[in-house]
Amino acid sequence: MLNFYTITITKKQRNSNNIKGDGEMKLLELLNGVKYEVEGGSLKREINNIQYDSRKILEGDMFVCLKGFEVDGHEYAQKAVDLGAKVIVCEDDVEVKGNDITIIKIKEGRKILAIMAANYYGHPTKKLKLIGVTGTNGKTTTVYILKSILEKAGFKIGLVGTIANYIGEEKVKSERTTPESLELQKLFSDMVSAGCEYCVMEVSSHSLELDRVYGCEFETGIFTNLTRDHLDFHKSFDNYYNAKFKLFMRSKTAIINIDDNYGYRVLNDAKQIEGKKIITYSINNESDFRATDIQLKKSDIHFVVNGTEFNSALPGKYNIYNTLGAIAALKSLGIKNEFIAEGLKKVVVPGRCERIGHKYDIPYEIIIDFAHTPDGLKNILETLKEFTTNRLIAVYGCGGDRDKVKRAELGRVGSEIADLAIITSDNPRNEDPMLIIKEIILGIKKTNYLAIENRVEAIKLALSMAEEGDVVVMAGKGHENYQITNEGVIDFDEREIVDQILRK
Known part of the structure; x- marks a missing residue:
């Protein structure tokens, strides 16, 4: 049985030690909030970069052994040392040959990677208003709606999604819907450096289950819908649902589509979380933001929400739901109707209708x-x-x-x-x-x-x-x-x- 312990660094210590990303950081600062046991070597050292891919290791880096579906990072610990890694973070025992190597034993490697990544980049989500969107369908469209409206309101926006990632107008290639925590925290950090005030992001069930967004602080989380998908990974619908629901455990406000079959389950589960602010939206059922007087046209949609008329460039009834989720989230954040109306008229979503x-x-x-x-x-x-x-x-x-x-x-x-x-x-x-x-x-x-x-x-x-x-x-x-x-x-x-x- 390992005796794990946590070191917590005070704000005064953190400021004096000059914590930052993309450069050397003291190992103890990197481990702030992490439960670990030292298996060998010293903690009094500096780290250049964190890596979980041994092929990217450079002299003075830390290598985190992640267990993947096809590859186990523990098998590459020696390779990492040979390439210059000075610290190995692992869940299982590893034997490596090298001079002055620090071995740190942890549990739940992906969570630990997320914590260390946030430490390394200075917790950028605390400097952004983060809006997460989860559900089987509608995630991409909803984040593009959010981006369009917030830009009309005069904000510089970061976006994380399936099609691409954006830092303002700069397009950044997207390898997966939600990047691994290390790349994600780097992306958040770049957004902060570029002056972004908001980040809108698709939050996939994979990213929630695999702790890629662990430790991220969401202002709002939007639930679009839940239908059959990804059961090759989650194995059961309950597992799929539970993964999605993690977003609302990490969001200050839950925005829920209660017309969806699983909407009321999300609603009831969210009510069990103390202090959770809950906002509902719908077309059929009574809710906080309900669309009425709907007109579906060939190239757009018209509807009324709480007395205000809106016109969206996106056709189809299902896009009313995507739009409602965005409206509810942004109204909760104080965005005015005039900017919402302007943004809806200009939305373009690549590859969606x-x-x-x-x-x-x-x-x-x-x-x-x-x-x-x-x-x-x-x-x-x-x-x-x-x-x-x-x-x-x-x-x-x-x-x-x-x-x-x-x-x-x-x-x-x-x-x-x-x-x-x-x-x-x-x-x-x-x-x-x-x-x-x-x-x-x-x-x-x-x-x-x-x-x-x-x-x-x-x-x-x-x-x-x-x-x-x-x-x-x-x-x-x-x-x-x-x-x-x-x-x-x-x-x-x-x-x-x-x-x-x-x-x-």
């Missing part, structure tokens, strides 16, 4: 959307169906190495709403694309479908079949400009593919 056919001389519409869950596909198809004067043609598939149960449901939803469903590849990863397609087809009870493994050929067919008044929607890829196959990642941008097909 994105119209790309207008630049070609064609008599039909082409839409790209990221919908990749049954609920997401249902939302976009129902929205487009309402404005389709002839046929709705849907091109979509399902990702490989992920939850297989939703495949048949995707088949059923697409074939029931679209006039023609062309089932094809998405990101097959390590699976046989045709086996995935066959599992999608198992859910189809009608005959209005075709199956084409090659996604380029599927798009070609859809465009060749399209007639005046048709709408062709390519779902599942959205903003992505790649495809993941068993041969690796290949370039695959549907905008470029459509351009090549139509220009020929």
Whole structure:
């Protein structure tokens, strides 16, 4: 049994020791708030950088041994030492050969990494107003709505999300929806240095379960909805829900969609947290922010909230929910209606109901959307169906190495709403694309479908079949400009593919 202990550094000590990121920091300062045991070596030393990837180690760095799904960082401790690491932080015992190496034993490595990363970068979330959005669908759209409105209100905004990260107008490449805690704290720090006052971010269930946002202080957390997704990772729906709910344990204010089946569960659980401020939004049920007098048009939506009229550039009923969540959050932070109204009219979300056919001389519409869950596909198809004067043609598939149960449901939803469903590849990863397609087809009870493994050929067919008044929607890829196959990642941008097909 290890006897873990915590060292807490006072504000006076912290100021005198000049804590900062991107430079040397005393090891004891880095361990502030961490429970640990010293297995060997001295704590009286300075650290250049924290790393959890041994390939990035430089002289004087600390290496944190994280346990991944495929790789265990403990196996690379010696490599890290060989490259110059002077401190090894580990959950399990490690044996390393080297001079003057400090070994620190901890529990829950990902939480510890998050704590040390926040220490290293000077706790940047305390200097930002952080708004987190979680849910199965709507996260990306909601953060772009928030960004647009806050910019209209005159603030410089940071954004963390699926499509990209932003520091003001500067676009920063996004590797995953929520970065690992070390990269995330660096990103927050850069936002603070650039003068950002707010950060709006998608908070995925993975990031919550894997403690990437552990220790982050959220002003508000927004719950959009909860439907089947990521059960390959979470294993059960309860686990999925519990991961999502962690956001509201870390938010001062919980903003909840109570029209969603799980909204009342979030509401009731949030009420159990002492001092939690709770705000609800809806279309159907009574709530704090309820949309009424709704008008759905082809290219936008009109509705009234608590006596104020709003007009959003985003079409579809499901986007009213995304907009309501943003309105509720920003009103709780004191943002005026005039800025909300201006921001809503200017929202653009790449790969979400994105119209790309207008630049070609064609008599039909082409839409790209990221919908990749049954609920997401249902939302976009129902929205487009309402404005389709002839046929709705849907091109979509399902990702490989992920939850297989939703495949048949995707088949059923697409074939029931679209006039023609062309089932094809998405990101097959390590699976046989045709086996995935066959599992999608198992859910189809009608005959209005075709199956084409090659996604380029599927798009070609859809465009060749399209007639005046048709709408062709390519779902599942959205903003992505790649495809993941068993041969690796290949370039695959549907905008470029459509351009090549139509220009020929």
